[in-house]
Amino acid sequence: MNFYKQKQKWKYALFLVAILISSLSIYLIRDLENSLEKSINSLSQSIETLHHNHETLEQEESSNMKNFAKAYQTLNNMTLDDEGDYSWAIDLIQQNKTIPVIRVDECYDILDWKNIEIPKNIDEDHDKKEQYIRTEIETMKKVGDSIFIDVWGVKQKLYYKNSAILDQTKKMHAFTLEKQQLADKILKKMRWYPYYQLAFILLFAILAYFIFNAAKRSEQNQVWAGMAKETAHQIGTPLSSLMAWVELLNQNPENESMTIEMDKDLKRLETIAERFSKIGSKPKLNDENITEIIENSISYMEKRFSKNIKFEKNISVITNNIKLNKVLLGWVIENICKNAADAMKGEGKITINCTEDDKVIQMYISDTGRGIDKSIIKSIFMPGITSKNRGWGLGLSLSKRIIEDYHKGKLFVQNSTEKDGTTFCIILPKS
Numbered sequence: 563m564n565f566y567k568q569k570q571k572w573k574y575a576l577f578l579v580a581i582l583i584s585s586l587s588i589y590l591i592r593d594l595e596n597s598l599e600k601s602i603n604s605l606s607q608s609i610e611t612l613h614h615n616h617e618t619l620e621q622e623e624s625s626n627m628k629n630f631a632k633a634y635q636t637l638n639n640m641t642l643d644d645e646g647d648y649s650w651a652i653d654l655i656q657q658n659k660t661i662p663v664i665r666v667d668e669c670y671d672i673l674d675w676k677n678i679e680i681p682k683n684i685d686e687d688h689d690k691k692e693q694y695i696r697t698e699i700e701t702m703k704k705v706g707d708s709i710f711i712d713v714w715g716v717k718q719k720l721y722y723k724n725s726a727i728l729d730q731t732k733k734m735h736a737f738t739l740e741k742q743q744l745a746d747k748i749l750k751k752m753r754w755y756p757y758y759q760l761a762f763i764l765l766f767a768i769l770a771y772f773i774f775n776a777a778k779r780s781e782q783n784q785v786w787a788g789m790a791k792e793t794a795h796q797i798g799t800p801l802s803s804l805m806a807w808v809e810l811l812n813q814n815p816e817n818e819s820m821t822i823e824m825d826k827d828l829k830r831l832e833t834i835a836e837r838f839s840k841i842g843s844k845p846k847l848n849d850e851n852i853t854e855i856i857e858n859s860i861s862y863m864e865k866r867f868s869k870n871i872k873f874e875k876n877i878s879v880i881t882n883n884i885k886l887n888k889v890l891l892g893w894v895i896e897n898i899c900k901n902a903a904d905a906m907k908g909e910g911k912i913t914i915n916c917t918e919d920d921k922v923i924q925m926y927i928s929d930t931g932r933g934i935d936k937s938i939i940k941s942i943f944m945p946g947i948t949s950k951n952r953g954w955g956l957g958l959s960l961s962k963r964i965i966e967d968y969h970k971g972k973l974f975v976q977n978s979t980e981k982d983g984t985t986f987c988i989i990l991p992k993s
Contacts, residue, residue, distance in 0.1 A: 584763055588756035595752055602745050609742055612735040619728050623661055627709060629654050630663070631720050635711040660725035664699055668717045672696070677725075804828055833889060845968050847885040852923060852990075853877050855888050856914055859895040867899075868908040877916040879923060884992050890964045894973070897957040898927045898986050905931030905984065918992075925988040926976060934978040942975060965990070 633651035640648065664675040672695055684690035699721050702708070706723030724732070805828055811817040860873050895914075902912050910930040917924050934942055943962040965973040971990040978984040 580763060580767060584756070584760045587759055591752060591756050595749060598745065598749050598752070602742060602749065605738060605742050605745065609735065609738045612731065612738060616728070616731045616735050619731060620724070623725060623728055624707075626654075626658065627661060627663075627707075627720075627722050630658050630661075631709040631711050634665070634720065635713060638711075638713040660727060662698070662702070662723055662725070664695060664702065664721045665711075666699070666719050666721070668719075672699075673718065804831075833892075845887040845890055847887055847969070849883040850886040850888045850891075851882040852884060852886065852891075852916065853879060853882050855886070855892055856895065856916060856925075859892050859899070860914065863896060863899055867903050870909040871903055871906065872911045874911060874913045875916075876913070879916050879918050881918060881923075881992060884923060884990065885969075886990070887964075887968065890968060894961040894964050894988070895925075895927070897961045901957065902927065902929030902931060902984070905929055905933075907931075910983075921992055922971075923990040923992065925990070926985055927988070928983060928985040930983045933980045933982070933984055934975065939975060939978060943973070 633654040636648065636651045637655070658676060660677060662675075662677045664678065665673045667673055672692060675695060675698075678695065678698055680691055680694060684694060702721040702723045706721060708722070709720045711718050711720055804824075811821045811824070856875060856877060860875060864873055899912055902910075906912075906929055913926075913928045915926040915928070943958050962973045965971045965988055969990055971988065973986065973988050976985040976987040
């Protein structure tokens with residue numbers, strides 16, 4: 563089973579779980595919003611009812627005070643000779659048990675009052691009581707109203723203010739209106755909560771992804787470096803022994819042709835050991851001739867690849883000396899060409915085109931193979947990914963590390979189709 567495909571499935575599964583959690587959260591908050599909106603609508607109806615009751619009661623009290631003033635004027639203008647039924651006036655005056663009223667004459671002297679609650683501690687003190695009544699008159703001027711009445715040609719004034727019931731209704735209306743405005747603000751804010759929550763979940767997921775990826779990448783680098791250095795060490799021991807045996811064989815002139823080829827292979831093993839020893843440590847970059855590196859790599863591969871594989875090179879580079887590690891870059895070229903040879907099944911053409919501009923060197927390595935499977939093309943540079951029946955899938959992963967981590971360049975698949983084969987692109991900065 564492909565580990566990275568399995569890993570990808572887990573990523574999708576976790577992503578779906580996150581979407582489900584976010585959707586459920588949005589649904590629950592929306593449900594809460596609907597409930598709150600219904601409550602606000604109900605509260606609005608109550609506010610409307612309170613407002614209507616307040617207006618009705620206010621109109622009734624205003625009308626009652628006009629009738630009260632009329633009744634007061636009628637009773638105070640009566641003489642012993644007047645005839646008729648004035649019980650309506652007495653009833654009107656007696657019915658007023660809630661509206662505070664104070665009557666003064668034209669000289670502003672207090673004549674009488676009704677429904678004024680005087681504190682018990684000043685009820686017996688005439689001066690304090692009068693002062694208290696005058697304070698009430700000043701209050702009535704600000705928040706209440708007044709009506710003129712004519713008593714035997716003398717202008718009197720009747721001050722009044724809202725009853726305690728009307729004031730309480732007004733306060734209730736203001737209180738409920740304030741609560742409705744607060745609930746509206748809360749509802750408006752709540753509508754954005756699911757999106758805030760979703761944004762926080764996404765930010766957390768992205769942060770966690772980068773942290774875990776960085777940790778995993780660091781761990782992988784340590785594993786690769788350790789494995790590469792151990793491989794170089796293991797190769798080095800028998801390599802030294804083989805070099806000693808070759809020296810012994812060289813003492814016999816009859817072995818000259820054989821030892822020449824053996825020496826070439828030993829040098830190749832030295833190169834491989836050197837390549838592995840450089841993994842994990844920062845390699846030294848020197849001024850190298852990229853044309854020579856390409857030609858040496860092709861020369862080596864032509865002798866060891868199938869005779870049915872042809873190499874073609876088109877190098878249009880003037881600036882040859884750029885900062886490179888020739889051992890590692892040669893390894894990358896050979897890795898890509900080896901994969902190309904496997905894809906062509908030992909028969910076809912490998913083309914290496916190399917060009918430059920003001921800032922970079924561009925190298926394109928193309929083959930006439932069957933192309934890369936679409937299911938793995940996006941993850942072709944990951945360790946363990948391979949289209950071969952046998953293989954560890956490490957070559958391209960190491961190649962990408964060499965180009966991008968050590969040379970600060972880029973390595974990617976330019977294009978890959980079953981008909982035209984595959985083209986890899988290597989971009990190397992000049993400076």
